[in-house]
Amino acid sequence: MSTYNTLTLEESNGVATLTLNRPDAANALNVELARELMQAAIEISESATIRALILTGNGKLFCAGGDIQAFAEAGDQVGGVIKEITAYLHAAISRLTRMNAPVIVAVNGAAAGAGFSLALIGDIVLAAESAKFTMAYTGIGASPDGSSTYFLPRLIGLRRTQELMLTNRRLTAAEAEDWGMVTRAVADDELMAEASKMAAQLAAGPRLSHGMVKKLLASTFNESLETQMELESQGIASVMNTADGREGIEAFKGKRKPEFKL
Incomplete structure (x- = not known):
């Protein structure tokens, strides 16, 4: 620092x-x-x-x-x-x-x-x-x-x-x-x-998911329902298609706490 x-x-x-x-x-x-x-x-x-x-x-x-x-x-x-x-x-x-x-x-x-x-x-x-x-x-x-x-x-x-x-x-x-x-x-x-x-x-959480939450909420008052839903669709697809997304799925399946790295 x-x-x-x-x-x-x-x-x-x-x-x-x-x-x-x-x-x-x-x-x-x-x-x-x-x-x-x-x-x-x-x-x-x-x-x-x-x-x-x-x-x-x-x-x-x-x-x-x-x-x-x-x-x-x-x-x-x-x-x-x-x-x-x-x-x-x-x-x-x-x-x-x-x-x-x-x-x-x-x-x-x-x-x-x-x-x-x-x-x-x-x-x-x-x-x-x-x-x-x-x-x-x-x-x-x-x-x-x-x-x-x-x-x-x-x-x-x-x-x-x-x-x-x-x-x-x-x-x-x-x-x-x-x-x-x-x-x-x-x-x-x-x-x-x-x-x-x-x-x-x-x-300890998924930083990319947190970032997507911030991004989606920043746009919510400026977009139509359909546009906002499309942004949600693109957002969840992008964050789930990462190592952290795959870790979250595997941790859920294995009934363990996920370890997010990104």
Whole structure:
């Protein structure tokens, strides 16, 4: 794994842990963190050994969004700085959401702005009970980025999304779970253990099958029934016609646990 200045990336037993690491700045996204997030996402997505990813933050907050201090220092050039940050951030999100390995986001604290957006990209999202979620963008005269206008309406519907984005309503972890925005709220001191347990389970599974699930669900709101069913047909045929597919069949026949390798 590469060494980064604003985040850490570790791998063990097929599970990578990517940690935003600017705790003194609330893990806010400046140009460097956004660039390193993109670089790490490329590294993870190109890895032949990573089978699941945990994304979390160091410190009391998950991510406070964009680095307002950096925006202030940019002065009249703030638009260019934001375009550079979002270019890196959006490339990172695209790599992580489209790779085969499932992404588990462990929201360890407050998630605001782009931090809220990052929390949404997980295939599984676990939130510490003390975590809070707020869009925050319009509070500083900004508008959403980081994929939230894509994911949030699909997760919770348009009306609730409008409320969150226009009023900056703050949600608790329990409310986020109730709304279907996160998979589960867990006790603060159990968050990383639960994320690690989930990641280990997924890492032992069939990575190509997981990738196909992600691909099919990404297209489901954009396709007709017949097109989606054809994509399902092509998908299941392709993953079953692999060594892992054959292993799954043989393990089922032999009444044993499969050992997936791809």
